[in-house]
Amino acid sequence: MNKTTKVLGLEDTFHFSCHPGIDCFSQCCQDVNILLTPFDILRMKNHLSISSTEFLETYTKRLFAPETSFPAVQFRMNEESGKRCYFVDDQGCKIYQHRPWPCRMYPLDYSVDGEGFIPMVESSRCLGLKDDRTWQLRDWFEDQGLQPYNEWNRRFAEVTEDEKLASWRKEYPGGVDIFYLACYDLDRFREQVFKEKLYEMLDQPSVDQDALKTDDLALLDFAFTWLQTVAEREVGK
Ligand code: SF4
Ligand code: SF4
Numbered sequence: 224m225n226k227t228t229k230v231l232g233l234e235d236t237f238h239f240s241c242h243p244g245i246d247c248f249s250q251c252c253q254d255v256n257i258l259l260t261p262f263d264i265l266r267m268k269n270h271l272s273i274s275s276t277e278f279l280e281t282y283t284k285r286l287f288a289p290e291t292s293f294p295a296v297q298f299r300m301n302e303e304s305g306k307r308c309y310f311v312d313d314q315g316c317k318i319y320q321h322r323p324w325p326c327r328m329y330p331l332d333y334s335v336d337g338e339g340f341i342p343m344v345e346s347s348r349c350l351g352l353k354d355d356r357t358w359q360l361r362d363w364f365e366d367q368g369l370q371p372y373n374e375w376n377r378r379f380a381e382v383t384e385d386e387k388l389a390s391w392r393k394e395y396p397g398g399v400d401i402f403y404l405a406c407y408d409l410d411r412f413r414e415q416v417f418k419e420k421l422y423e424m425l426d427q428p429s430v431d432q433d434a435l436k437t438d439d440l441a442l443l444d445f446a447f448t449w450l451q452t453v454a455e456r457e458v459g460k
Contacts, residue, residue: 230339231331233361237342239330240354243315247350251329252311257298259283261406261446262375263323264296265439270321274410282309285403292392293383294403298323320368324376327367331360375443382406382447391454405446413442425452 268278346352434441
C-alpha cells in the first residue's frame with residue numbers, strides 16, 4: 224500500500240464484500256505466506272479430527288529466525304495445484320469456520336505502528352474493496368469471529384516477546400525443539416506432560432491434570448506458563 228493510505232480505527236468504515244462470482248474469487252488463497260499461531264493450529268487440527276503432528280507434517284513448513292532462535296510455522300501451499308492453499312476449492316474456503324487469524328483479517332492488517340488498520344492490498348487485486356457494502360471495522364471484526372484469536376494471540380505474543388525465553392531457546396540444548404513442541408504440537412506435548420510429569424515443575428498447586436488430558440485450551444495455557452517458568456528458572460543460573 225502507498226504511504227498515504229489512511230489508518231483506520233475501530234469506529235471507521237471501509238467498503239468490502241467477498242462472494243463467489245467475483246472475478247478475483249479465491250485468488251487470495253494462492254501462493255500466500257501465512258504464519259500460523261498455536262491457536263490457529265489447534266482450531267484447524269481439531270476441526271479436521273487429526274493430531275497436531277499430522278497437521279504440522281501435512282499442511283505446514285517450519286521456519287527459523289536465528290536472531291531470536293524462534294521457530295515459526297507457515298502454511299504450506301499445494302505445489303500440485305499451482306500453489307493453492309490445501310483448503311480452497313471452487314466454493315471457497317473448506318474450513319471457513321476454522322480458518323486462521325490472517326485469513327479472518329484479510330484484506331485488512333495492522334498499520335505499521337500497530338495502532339490502527341489498513342487495507343493490505345490494492346482494490347485492483349481485491350475487487351471486494353470496490354463493493355458498495357459498508358462495514359464499520361468493529362462490526363467487521365466481530366463478524367469474522369476474531370475475538371478468541373486476538374486473545375490467544377496476545378497471550379502468545381507475551382511468550383514470543385519474553386527475552387528470558389529467547390535466551391533459554393538459544394542456550395538450552397534442544398530448547399528450540401521443546402518450544403516448538405509445546406506451542407505447536409500440542410498432542411505430542413501432552414504425552415510429554417504426563418510422561419515427564421511436567422506439571423510438577425510449576426509452583427501452582429492447582430494444575431488440573433484432568434483438564435490437561437482432555438482440554439486443548441487448558442493444555443495450551445499450561446504450555447505457555449510452563450515455558451516461561453522454565454526460562455525464568457534456568458536462564459542466568
Ligand atoms: S481477493 Fe478480496 S474479494 Fe477477491 S476473493 Fe480474496 S478477499 Fe475476496
Ligand atoms: S485457510 Fe481458507 S481462507 Fe485461508 S488461505 Fe486457505 S482456503 Fe483461503
